[in-house]
Amino acid sequence: xxxxxxxxxxxxxxxxxxxTLLLVFSAVMKFLRVPEVMxxxxxxxxxxxxxxxxxxxxxxxxxxxxxxxxxxxxLLLSAYMGGAIVTHMQNDEPYYTQAIFLLVIWIAxxxxxxxxxxxxxxxx
Numbered sequence: 001x002x003x004x005x006x007x008x009x010x011x012x013x014x015x016x017x018x019x020t021l022l023l024v025f026s027a028v029m030k031f032l033r034v035p036e037v038m039x040x041x042x043x044x045x046x047x048x049x050x051x052x053x054x055x056x057x058x059x060x061x062x063x064x065x066x067x068x069x070x071x072x073x074x075l076l077l078s079a080y081m082g083g084a085i086v087t088h089m090q091n092d093e094p095y096y097t098q099a100i101f102l103l104v105i106w107i108a109x110x111x112x113x114x115x116x117x118x119x120x121x122x123x124x
Contacts, residue, residue: 004114008111009112011111012108012111012112013112015107015108015111016064016065016070016108016112017065019061019064019077019101019104019105019108020061020062020064020065023058023060023061023064023077024058026054026057027054027055027057027058027061028054028058030050030051030053030054030057031051031054033050038050043091044091056080057080059076060073060076060077060080061073061077063076064076064077064105067112070109070112070113071109071113071116074105074106074109077102077105078105081098081099081101081102084098085098085102
């Protein structure tokens, strides 16, 4: 395994930290049932699942942040953001923010652990 440059490690941790903070904040807003969140969730008919969605978001974000479970966090956040994209698509709402956020998650994942994408480079 090649040693990562200091700049790459710093960029990876900054992106990871920002992503984690945004997702933890989003999960807390779901737990607190902030009116802006509730308006969207009611429109999507997901009110009964809000606590479960918030818990999934929080757990995925924490797994993403912890070095030992980072790869699992990337996988779970990919699924979570995929669900967010589909929800917005089903309701004829813009989903570009969620798609870009998903891309940034994968960029942070790659910067932190380049071997994350190794299976795409090898031949069977």
